[in-house]
Amino acid sequence: MGTAVEKDNMFSDSDEVLIGLEIHVQLTKLKTKLFCGCATDYRGKEPNTYVCPICLGLPGTLPVVNKKAIDFAIMVGLALECEIPSKTFFYRKNYYYPDMPKNYQISQYNKAGGVPIGLGGHVTIEINKQKKTINLTRIQLEEDPGRLTYLGSITSSDYTLVDYNRAGITLLEIVTEPDLRSPREARLFLQKLRSIIEHLGVADGSLEGSMRCDANISIRGGNRVEVKNISSFKAVQKALQFELIRQRRQKADGVKTVMETRHWDDEKGITISLRTKEEEHDYRYFPEPDLVPIEITPDWIEKIRNQMPELPDARRERFIRDYQIPPYDAGVLTSSKALADFFENCIKLYNHPKIISNWIMSDLLRHLNDLNIEINESTVTPEQFVNMLKYIDTGTISRRSAKKVLWDMIREGKPPEQIIQEDGHQRIGDENVIRQFVDEIFKEYPQAVQDAIKDDKAINFLSGQVMRKTRGTADPKITYQLIKEKIDLLRKKAN
Amino acid sequence: MASFYELTAYELHSMLQNGDITAEELIYSLFDRIQKTETKIKAYITLLKENAINQARLLDKKLRNSNFFGILAGIPIAIKDNICTKNIRTTCSSKMLDNYVPPYNATVIERILAEGGIIIGKTNMDEFAMGTTTESSYYQITHNPWSLEHVPGGSSGGSAAAVAADETILALGSDTGGSIRCPASFCNITGIKVSYGSISRYGLISYACSLEQIGPLTKDVRDCALLLNVLVGRDPYDSTTLNRPKIDFLATLDEDIKGLRIGIPKEFMGTGTAEAVSKAVWNAVHLLESFGVTYDEISIPLIDYAVPCYYIIAMSEASSNLARYDGIRYGYRVEKDEGEWNEIFAEDRLAFGPEVRRRIMLGTYALSAGYYDMYYLKALKVRTLLRNQFEAQFKSYDIILGPTMPTTPFKIGEMISDPLAMYRTDIDTVAANVTGLPAISIPCGFSDGLPIGLQLIGNSLQEELLLRVAYKFQQETDYHKKKPPIGG
């Protein structure tokens, strides 16, 4: 599995990579499904709990469109700079699968008279300090199928278990042009996309399975391989990395890459060729006769535009402007809504944006990355974070101690007060206590004492040793003062 | 003195209101009748005697103790077995749904129950509404009360036969290509297909979405209007229903029809039309003329293409609507546990009869890559043209008239082995489905004891006009009052 971390440019640069993504985003902020009134918060619930005759596709049932889904889709289209058509339609995509209750999916289509809810569009990402535009083909609405589980693996199971809780949930499909040039770019794109989606308030990307991705990847001139079953954005870079290396190796060995669909196995970290029966993908698209066309007026679009929340790019500019933090930092802070919100919530409690920003950038994020969790998966709240900073200000803990306190806060999930008390990070402000440490150091380092008598600069060394001995908790000012007093005394005696 | 079961809903309504009869008495009267005739007719798949008696008793109590008097209070009604009734088996006359029990009511059922109607049974039909004779039912052949060797028409043959044989007071059917009007014509009763979007399809087990409507099958036009008052209206559960202003269809029934203009397309009176049928239709036209109605012979050339146009659209939609029957969530499932998805799927679908399987296949073909433009899209354009031609005629005419069916009822077994010949008999009825226009069929004569039906087609949302003309016709004739011999 070590292959996943190998660098992108392992082989020759002339092997240009073409990656296109097809992303499915659940609009999790909708309370009900796309075509019926069933609730959508199915995660963690018993199977087949949020199911009704309509989403179960019982004979005689009919779909009715959730207006808010259209509002949300238009909003996403605007944020992604798509062209919103004046008329859009739902189509049937006919195929048979046990997770599709009607054995057709109500979706949208961009041919045979069909018009999806957003055409074109683009997303700007920053890579290697340069801006890059990733073009989109279209965005469209469709219903999510149910979930299949197996006893064991898909190939060994005797039967399939179906849960229809998810059937009928609103999906927004976003399709990119093959403009991405590396697995890393793909990850950055997805990160940006997620940030935009979350800033719009239409979906919560941290929910399991709420953002899924299929990828198409090829080496220029070679055959395109579709990779399916990538169920989290995190896995996308890994999957693409694996597939890229696999294709490059094939090319180097003179083997032609087969044009096929491969399945990503997240556990094993490999893509597998699914040896399915030669299946004709004739979806026989035709307009959904049970639904009527949707006319999107300029008024409607304006209304949505006026209600649009602040987008990541605008927020980034505001951070730079209002908080005077560097562009790079602003970019990192707005790369996720949760992080940007955390940042601004901290500022509300403690109006020192630059300090907060520094602490987030240098310490908080590093720890989160080490633990491979996101800000909203950690227990650290803005209140706790800010309290920690305030303890530094009041001198209760030193800056150095604070770094350890933060690490403990994240790892153990405790508030700063508790950690400071338990681990003895409390800064020592008592002169008598510090004097004892100073005396000890003077005994341990006689040569340094002599150096200090000759030159004040060497006091720093002694000071440093006191800090070391007290694990950074001795008040530095008092420490320095005490040492200087003692040195001055010794200097006088010598002279 | 007529027995209770021979009366119309309109007549019974006032009798029930006056206390001349209780709902329970009416139910007993009806089930006595059913017991006598049903072995010959076989109109019902499921009879709900106990349920009906209970409902009737509850209703009688309610009627005594409150001001409630719904439009259908105490009136027995038979429901075609493709309309979902909660907790009551609904089969579409198919082995595929032999054991299916819907957990919800169709909207039309909710409306009927809210007005006090009593559901007495589910009636036989062509499997999944695909047919013109009710012969393709998995369960049984329904016999025409006018001649037991003849078909009752289809696909709502069971409902029509039940009304004609006084085995129910009212019935619901569905009409995709003539499935209400054809059996109305063959059984000498009244049936109407409303303008598309007027009655909710929620709970109607789908055959062809953009063509079908639920509608009444009744003893006369007045009962038809009564039932329409309950059924017509927008339904939030059906996106294709229109926001029609509320009308009382009974109120305008006896308004004058003088000065109305009738157009008679020659394409409806073509060479396939039996002489007796032609004669009966012209007699009807002359009678209407005597009431101050004028007529012209006109031409709507696209009528000759309406049948292929209809079948392409219907089969295409059907192939998709019936894809859901895989035996996983409901319906027929083979016993064995082993076997892979596609294999089991195909085996479960052996529960469909031959006509259903053929239509699914042809519909799949018409939608498939390479053929979609040639068949489906082309048909949709022909549909537009047909609509345009009818609309053009409605500028000069109020009603377009012709026979409902080109012949009197076929003999049982006569048409079933020649699907294409069967399809062609829909020549008079399908245009109304393809265009979404309202059309009614009323009795207008007999030939050798077999009924002939007159069809009136109106412009969109003009059911009132159709009912008015039909009502006047029934005031001046007594074809609709005649009772069938029922093989004896």
Added chain:
Amino acid sequence: MHITKDQVEHIAWLARIKLTEEEKENYTKLFNDILDYFRKIDEVDTSNIDYTFHGVDIKNVFRDDTIRPSLPKEDIFKNVPKRKDNFVKAPRMV
């Protein structure tokens, strides 16, 4: 000849309909007759004509994003032929 026996078999597969050998033979003839009849619509000049996709001419029919009760489990499962715990049991996939 609009459709060959092979095509009939292919369509049967696409529609997940199982046919006997006899049916494959019979249907080939029957389908050709029917398709012949369908192709009558080729005679109609439909240049510059729009499609009529729907039965009605209405637009923008929606519902609110308000939760409605779901079906109780007994109602879902009373028609389910094969069940395991709270799952619907389907055949294996490959």
